[in-house]
Amino acid sequence: MPARTGAQFLSGLRDNREVWLGGQRVVDPMEHATLRGGAQAIADIYDLHYQYPADCLMPDPETGEPIAISHMIPRSKEDILRRHTALRRVAEFSVGLMGRTPDYMNVTYAGFAGRSDEWAVNGNDEGAANLVAFQKELARNDLSLTHTLIHATTDKSKGNVPTGLDETQLHLVEKTQHGILVRGARVLATLAPFADEIAVYPGQPMPDASWRHALSFSIRMDTPGLKFICRDSVSLTDDRFDHPLSGRFDEQDAFVIFDNVEVPRNRVFINGNLPVYNTVMSASWRANFTQQTTIRAWTKLEFAWGLACRMAEAIGATDPGTLQMLGELWTFAELARSAIHSAEEGSHCYGNGAWFLDARPLDALRASLPYWFPRVSEIIRLIGSHNLLATPAAEAFDDPALRPLIDRYLRGAGDTTAFDRARIFRLGWDFAGSALASRNEQYERFYLTSGARTRQSVQLRADRTTADRLVDRFLTESL
Numbered sequence: 001m002p003a004r005t006g007a008q009f010l011s012g013l014r015d016n017r018e019v020w021l022g023g024q025r026v027v028d029p030m031e032h033a034t035l036r037g038g039a040q041a042i043a044d045i046y047d048l049h050y051q052y053p054a055d056c057l058m059p060d061p062e063t064g065e066p067i068a069i070s071h072m073i074p075r076s077k078e079d080i081l082r083r084h085t086a087l088r089r090v091a092e093f094s095v096g097l098m099g100r101t102p103d104y105m106n107v108t109y110a111g112f113a114g115r116s117d118e119w120a121v122n123g124n125d126e127g128a129a130n131l132v133a134f135q136k137e138l139a140r141n142d143l144s145l146t147h148t149l150i151h152a153t154t155d156k157s158k159g160n161v162p163t164g165l166d167e168t169q170l171h172l173v174e175k176t177q178h179g180i181l182v183r184g185a186r187v188l189a190t191l192a193p194f195a196d197e198i199a200v201y202p203g204q205p206m207p208d209a210s211w212r213h214a215l216s217f218s219i220r221m222d223t224p225g226l227k228f229i230c231r232d233s234v235s236l237t238d239d240r241f242d243h244p245l246s247g248r249f250d251e252q253d254a255f256v257i258f259d260n261v262e263v264p265r266n267r268v269f270i271n272g273n274l275p276v277y278n279t280v281m282s283a284s285w286r287a288n289f290t291q292q293t294t295i296r297a298w299t300k301l302e303f304a305w306g307l308a309c310r311m312a313e314a315i316g317a318t319d320p321g322t323l324q325m326l327g328e329l330w331t332f333a334e335l336a337r338s339a340i341h342s343a344e345e346g347s348h349c350y351g352n353g354a355w356f357l358d359a360r361p362l363d364a365l366r367a368s369l370p371y372w373f374p375r376v377s378e379i380i381r382l383i384g385s386h387n388l389l390a391t392p393a394a395e396a397f398d399d400p401a402l403r404p405l406i407d408r409y410l411r412g413a414g415d416t417t418a419f420d421r422a423r424i425f426r427l428g429w430d431f432a433g434s435a436l437a438s439r440n441e442q443y444e445r446f447y448l449t450s451g452a453r454t455r456q457s458v459q460l461r462a463d464r465t466t467a468d469r470l471v472d473r474f475l476t477e478s479l
Helices: 008-010 037-049 079-094 102-115 125-141 274-279 283-316 320-345 358-390 394-398 402-409 419-432 435-445 453-462 464-476
Strands: 016-022 023-028 057-059 066-068 147-148 171-175 179-187 197-200 217-219 226-230 254-264 270-271
Touching: 008 037, 016 419, 023 254, 023 270, 037 464, 079 102, 079 283, 079 320, 102 147, 102 283, 125 217, 125 270, 179 217, 179 270, 217 254, 283 320, 283 358, 283 419, 320 358, 320 419, 358 419, 358 435, 394 419, 402 419, 419 435
Parallel strands: 016 226, 147 197
Antiparallel strands: 016 023, 057 066, 171 179, 179 254, 197 217, 217 270, 226 254
């Protein structure tokens, strides 16, 4: 079938899934006050593909039907740049606030399928073939896919991955007539209430784990025994004046419990094959999926810089301190743009005919973003100062007695009206100070692991050839 519309997406959410928010089981996200905005936002993204078909859609290589470009397996630099345009369109819709829009998993699984040879090692040919078939189904049915790849935290003293068999963590229970039975928990399924399926794949190697933890698969959200426990919602009423962001961009996060869940055999990609599990994410994965993640981050940084500039202009803040903070935001956005450009220009064939980006600039960017985003929020709050808290609601402007006073005493600098000033600073608060903003800052701090762990990992795998040569020149000179 061709790429879905928003209405088709919303219709697909009405099934028998077990999504719990508070003490309530959610039957239909569109009928739930705090989930409706997020569901509609994802529907709008599906419709976005048809608003910009030249940027977002491409013919399926085998059927010719239009599918989202994010499902493309890149075969050239031109493909990489074409995909960039589609990813940017989606990122701009939520100004980067939604980190797990469907294109994230589309790009990820296109990369997996493009390098299916990495999944076929150590006798895992059947799992690799299942993965390739699933990626085609993902594209042709235009599924919204969530994922969970991190082991649940129960005791940090035991490490971040299982040692031996830990039956609280997701593990294989037994083989069944039609597939495998799994049990345990994982985190963190962002987008869970708005997904059609959930995927499990490796997050990091487990050198000392039981083979029973080495699992990768994808199943429908309404699979019996599958349960999602959502965090408290940070969504507010979809009011484009009072809550311009919080009303629609809470993508939700959920703890996942697999309570004796049967996975069909054709949906199993790794079944107890520990060598595959421990190696499959170490080669080409980073060079592919980070195009989506960093374009989203760059878009968010550009929005933050533009928003801070508008806030400063609204109150006539041209002092050196404000200009310095604005310049700091610009450097974040420009460094992100430059890293993406460099990575795309350095794209090359990674084997099996698949083209991915030069991972090095994006590794550096990934290691920086967890530190940049908290600073972004701080700068917006510093520039906003008390003005972020002196913002009349939309209803206040409707009061005939109050409106003249607001217009007189709460106007901004120059020709900035009180109405315009309130809109600007309400947007600033929703971005940097609201409950949605707090969730997003926490999300960015630990997006794809913490900044500290990312810095450690890039140091361990970085190519030191040139650096060592420069140092050795002086250490080997004759005295």
